[in-house]
Amino acid sequence: MVCKLSTRLMNICVASFCKVQQLEKAEAVIVDAIRLGTLPDVVTYNTLVAAYCRFVDLDAGYSVLHRMREADIYPNVVTYNSLIAGASNHCLLSRCLDLFDEGIRPDVWSYNTLMHCFFRLGKPEEANKVFQDIVTSKLSPCSTTFNTMLNGLCKNGYTANALMLFRSLQRHGFIPQLLTYNILIDGLCKSGWLRAARTILKELGKSGLSPNASTYTTVMKYCFRARQFEEGIEVFHEMKDKGYTYDAFAYCTVNSAFAKTGRLEEVYDLLYEIEEAGLKCDQYTHTTLIDGLCRAGNIDGALKHLKYMDTLGFDSNLVAYNCMVDRLCKAGYTNNALKIFETMEVKDCITYTSLVHNLCKERRFLHASKLLQACLNRGMKVRRPTQRVVVKGLHRSGLYSEARMLQSKI
């Protein structure tokens, strides 16, 4: 009894660490447990297989499978489903299919995952075959089967079929989940079927379910895309009134819309609100803000925000820097842009392309040529038009030997 309890406790610990992507700590729990006489069971290993497939890769999942076999613990359908999901997430279709032939009888989850894999690879016919197989076989489809099918149809451009399937399912007694509604609303909006989307939204309201942050974010997205900003912001307020005030995803959507339309005061307010609530914006949001500030002519504000962004500990702020460099040039501060460029540890072909073009505009062809060569030396690709601008400029300025040198590197 004591032993069983401790295995369960160990599994809960392992699962908790896996959930937050701390796989070393999960492994350490197992090591400690073994030392105290508690052995991992099939659940422990299944948790690990799922985590390694998800956060590392399929082979890492397989290596857990081997460890499992060495420990004389037999994998079951859950183990295989995790591997199938791992193969599917990394778009490894043939390995996904291989897993169906390894002696474990697949269940409806296995097929759901396979169907999802086909849809992600843009193979709706194959996905549909799997769906038909599930429906006609002894496996009974679950709501995930239907949700996955509806989502896949929408994402692959079969919105009409999705709507037809949805209605047909309802006639057969299928009760949609909130997720089902969210999938359909997004799919219908994406295809421009706004009236149908509104109908579904109304049905959601009548169903007794309440829209969640995801629903609101979807609706907002399409309002902003259709340039109906006031309507989008109204939706945002409704969302907050309903109590969804802690979803960074939704906030960042609004943030970007503000930044793009020059409503910078409101962005700053919202950013403050987000950070006050202890939420975090990602690189995209900050980059959009920096871009918006530049476009509004507030270069100093953008520089200040870029510095602030540097303190936030993102892996890379490359795009924000690229943006800053380009906007500085366009605002006439090319030398400042070059100074920033020199401080950048990571650069990509966009950094170079941007500077090369801006330098050419200022007829600083020699400088542009040096940068272009540096870029090529680092093995980065530069598009033809960019190369041509520099070579032409050098010729026009009579810098023939430099032109020849550049040509030889191209």
Place this chain on the structure above:
DNA sequence: ATAGGGTTAG
């Protein structure tokens, strides 16, 4: 397991 947002050069 399946649903939501967003960035730079030419």
